[in-house]
Amino acid sequence: MNKTPVIVWFRRDLRLSDHPALTAACDAGRPVVPVYIHDDQVAGLGAAQKLRLELALDVFGKALADKDSRLILRKGPALDVLRDLIRETGAGAVYWSRLYDTPAKDRDTKVKAALKEDGIEAKSFAGHLLFEPWTVETKTGGFYKVYTPMWKAVRGNDVGDALPRPGKIAAPDKWPASDDLDDWHLRRAMHRGADILATHCTVGEDAANTRLGQFIAHKVADYVTNRDLPGVKGTSNLSENLTFGEISPRVCWHAGKAALEDGKGDAEVFLKELVWREFAYHLAHHTPRILTDNWKADWNAFPWNTKLTPEVQAWQRGRTGIRFVDAAMREMYVTGTMHNRGRMIVASYLTKHLMTHWKIGLDWFADCLIDWDPASNAMGWQWSAGSGPDATPYFRVFNPVTQLDKFDKDRAYVKRWLAEEYKNPSDTALSYFDMIPRSWGLSPGDAYPDSIVTTDEGRTRALDAYSNRGF
Structure with missing residues (x-):
């Protein structure tokens, strides 16, 4: 039997259970060398x-x-790192979980080809998605460009059982040297906000499974209503864990299906959200331009602002004078996440009321989000801007004032994140000022700003631009 070690190259799959690459390595009865590589793609991550x-x-x-x-x-x-480790350990194989964004695919394709030429077994496995993008096709054999037909096509598909954690992970006779995690200085880019942001993170496979269990037990039954209320803890918050692969989508799917079969009808919407994530990767695989360019080419000539204007800076800093926008932007800065309703509102406000290119918003989110995902972030921004799939620009100029009245009637969300208008601001609202760069010159005692662009003015400007461009 082949007893040479297998290197398992971890990336966005930091878990032990339902991990096909790790399971295959363990089932082979060979020593396993788990590896994480800090390469250029890691270096390019946001703070x-x-x-x-x-x-x-x-x-x-x-x-x-x-x-x-x-x-x-x-x-x-x-x-280079993998070749060094192969020489040091005598490994005969490298296994990893597939990724689907263009930079990762390009890197992995080159790595696989080079290792095979070296005589090393190089094998990639599923695990990041429910369905491999090339396995989901329309009746005519193409890929889906609209979400709802894709949902209808896959909702009845078989999703295999989740794999258990390996009972044993065989160790090599001698371990190769490892860098010290602290020496990577990953948190350095956060500056003084690192410790505050860390308190809002729910980290690791065990924590992710607990989060899923609590959501299914206590929240999924009212998911349809509460998921739209930013002042209510009504969502699963699993995007953070799915991003790092601390839980698999397959585990989430089976939990949602079980809840649905148990009579919790709102669980179907949770399943739809999982497929929305699949749809983002489906498009990233088939039309990789969605990650970097307008998905609809006729938007290339649209007159978006592409500069970091004072208006855009006010948006970034949560100082637009529009309460829903500002609360959501501050929530993201402090916690690294943002309620989904808030994401739609701030994206619509930037791209329509401020007529600013979605790429500026995409880049800011990439720097501020702990649940940043290359496919979901890009599709979400293009959906909001109108340049992506499933979008009707005219009808999606959200009014952030009426949206606040509808979804945050008691202003619980606003009070949680805006300090300036309250005599006794919440701790979360105050924490924003402990995180931001001192160079911004902001304090909770400042007056809350007037609107930089009113909702009516912004809507009129956007619709005039659409009309003049023939949209």
């Missing part, structure tokens, strides 16, 4: 993502240690 990654790697390393294994950390180009 909040880097902090959250540091926390994730720390917890995952401890989970492996509980299995008498280790997480080897190395820094450098992925192929």
Whole structure:
């Protein structure tokens, strides 16, 4: 039998259960060398993502240690690092979970080809999605460009059972050297806000499974109503854990299906949200331009602002004078996440009321979100801007004032995140001022600003631009 070690290259799959690549390595009866590589793609992550990654790697390393294994950390180009580890360990194979954004696919394709040429078994596995993008087709054999038909096509598909955690992860005779996680200084980009942001993170596989269990037990029955109320804790909050693969979508799917079969009808909407994530990756695979360029080419000539104007800076800092927008932007800055209703409102306000290119919003989210996901972030921004799939620009100029009246009637959300208008601001609202750069010159004692662009003015400007461009 082949007893050479198998390197399992972890990326956005920091878990032990339902991990096909890890399971295959363990089932082979060979020593397993778990590895995480800090390459250019890690270096390019936003500040909040880097902090959250540091926390994730720390917890995952401890989970492996509980299995008498280790997480080897190395820094450098992925192929160079893997070749070094192969020489050091005598490994005969490298396994990993597939990713679907263009930079990751390009890197992985080159790595696989080079390793195979070296005589090394190089194999990628599913695990990041419910369905591989190329397995979901329309009746005519093409890919889906609209979400609802895709949902109808896959909702009855078989989703295989989740794999259990390996009973044992065989160790190599000698472990290769590992970098010290602290030496990577991943949290450095967060500056003084790192410790505050860390308190809002729910890290690791065990925590993710607990979060899912609590959602199914206590929240999913009222999901349809409460998911739209930012002042209510009515969502699963699992996007943070799905981003880092601390829980698999398959585990989430089966939990949602079980709840649906148990009579909790709102669970179907939770399943739809999982497929919405699938749809983002479906489009990223088939039309990779969605990650970087207008999905609809006729938007290339649209006269968006592309500069960091004072209006855009006010949007970034939660100082637009529009309460829903400002509360949501501050929530993201402090917690690294934002309520989904808020995401739609702030994206609509930037791209329509401020007539600013969605790429500016996409980049700011990428720097601030702990649950940043390349496909979901890009599709969400293009959906809101009108340049992506499933969008009707005319009808999606959200009014953030009436939206606040509808979804935050008692202003619980606003009070949680805006300090300036209240004599006794909440701790969460005050924490924003402890995180932001001092150079912004903001304090909770400042007067709340007037609207930089009123809702009526912004809507009229957007609709005039659409009309003049023939939309």
